[in-house]
Amino acid sequence: MTSQAKVVLLACGSYNPVTNMHLRMFEIARDALHRTGRYQVISGVMSPVGDGYSKKDLVPSKHRCEMLKAALKSSDWIKMDTWECTQSTWSTTAKVLRHQKQQLEFLNNSTHKPSPSKRRRRQHNSVSDIQENQVPQIDIEGDHVPNIKLLCGADLLESFAVPGLWEEEDIEYIVGTHGLVVITRYGSDPLKFIYESDILTKFQENIFIVTEWIYNDISSTKVRRALRRGESVKYVLQDSVIDYIREHHLYGVPDNKYINHMMPSPNQEGNTEAEEKDSNSGEISVVLRSSQDSYSSLHLPLHRMSTNLDKRSPAKGTVSGRVPCFTDIGMLVKRVKNVRVGFTPETCV
Numbered sequence: 001m002t003s004q005a006k007v008v009l010l011a012c013g014s015y016n017p018v019t020n021m022h023l024r025m026f027e028i029a030r031d032a033l034h035r036t037g038r039y040q041v042i043s044g045v046m047s048p049v050g051d052g053y054s055k056k057d058l059v060p061s062k063h064r065c066e067m068l069k070a071a072l073k074s075s076d077w078i079k080m081d082t083w084e085c086t087q088s089t090w091s092t093t094a095k096v097l098r099h100q101k102q103q104l105e106f107l108n109n110s111t112h113k114p115s116p117s118k119r120r121r122r123q124h125n126s127v128s129d130i131q132e133n134q135v136p137q138i139d140i141e142g143d144h145v146p147n148i149k150l151l152c153g154a155d156l157l158e159s160f161a162v163p164g165l166w167e168e169e170d171i172e173y174i175v176g177t178h179g180l181v182v183i184t185r186y187g188s189d190p191l192k193f194i195y196e197s198d199i200l201t202k203f204q205e206n207i208f209i210v211t212e213w214i215y216n217d218i219s220s221t222k223v224r225r226a227l228r229r230g231e232s233v234k235y236v237l238q239d240s241v242i243d244y245i246r247e248h249h250l251y252g253v254p255d256n257k258y259i260n261h262m263m264p265s266p267n268q269e270g271n272t273e274a275e276e277k278d279s280n281s282g283e284i285s286v287v288l289r290s291s292q293d294s295y296s297s298l299h300l301p302l303h304r305m306s307t308n309l310d311k312r313s314p315a316k317g318t319v320s321g322r323v324p325c326f327t328d329i330g331m332l333v334k335r336v337k338n339v340r341v342g343f344t345p346e347t348c349v
């Protein structure tokens, strides 16, 4: 029986924001590699691009990392490495691969896992609270350093042909030394693309194309567009990511439109009280009527409101005519399930 080659899958991307498809790519790739019987995938690493990458609508890496961190709670084998996004300038993918390779060699040569040096700790300060994820925990057994393969969508492979985007020597290093696992994407024809490229044909045996039969053309661009328009992205992103986006008002999420689509995930329910304590700028009580026609009141911290209420003199009381828009109230009570708001449009200005 031949021994299986150990593989680490590395995916570089903007993750702006991370989608379920970014996570699924790892599952699809691992299944495909395992099916061959030749590989054992021991870990997955996601490396978010740094802020120096001048891509339209790229939100700061601090947010993208926090969203990734939240999303990766659902995986026990995919980790984030924040090295790339804490560099002062944009790092090419070849450079990220070199760094990952060094890390693995270091791990392999030492009996102890590396602890971040003081310098690294300083570098990571800008990305709050994600230190525990910065060095992916990879268990290496045996003498062989695992092979790192770049995991990507077919569009990334096809971007190799964009003039000036990739250095030829980088492509040679990525494909020749490491290898690619390419997930098919709508509208792409990776086999034809490889056929048309001399350099890719040369290293063809290092390119593993995986057809995603459960076709899904989620992209972060489409997600950002939906968010901007106040449309639902539930089941496209992890609930924790949706929660984060809403809390930090990323991607132009409207405060007050189509709010039913932005209902909180179950893990956010019950937060209201904590947020009240948070508030140092007063609160407002909103009277609510449940479907059983019983009434309850909800105290809402003013600093969460996107209304014209005068924060300098917050008066505790019922909603008054100073709340500018009915749907703002919908926003305010969004954490209460099965409740109809028991006030009238007169509360709008």
Ligand SMILES: Nc1ncnc2c1ncn2[C@@H]1O[C@H](COP(=O)(O)OP(=O)(O)OP(=O)(O)O)[C@@H](O)[C@H]1O
Residues within 6 Å of the ligand: 011, 012, 013, 014, 015, 016, 021, 022, 025, 151, 152, 153, 154, 155, 156, 183, 184, 185, 216, 217, 218, 219, 220, 221, 222
């Ligand atoms: N639906 C998908 N199918 C296959 N690969 C995908 C899919 N979505 C993203 N990828 C791949 O995930 C990697 C990281 O994606 P990245 O966040 O940079 O792109 P994206 O989701 O296409 O974002 P954007 O729309 O902002 O360009 C890339 O290799 C990309 O090809």
Ligand SMILES: NC(=O)c1ccc[n+]([C@@H]2O[C@H](COP(=O)(O)O)[C@@H](O)[C@H]2O)c1
Residues within 6 Å of the ligand: 012, 013, 014, 048, 049, 053, 055, 091, 092, 093, 094, 156, 159, 165, 166, 167, 170
């Ligand atoms: N020359 C290069 O190394 C090169 C060029 C373009 C994109 N990339 C990387 O590809 C990933 C995805 O980029 P896009 O989101 O622009 O498709 C990013 O991690 C980016 O850094 C690398």
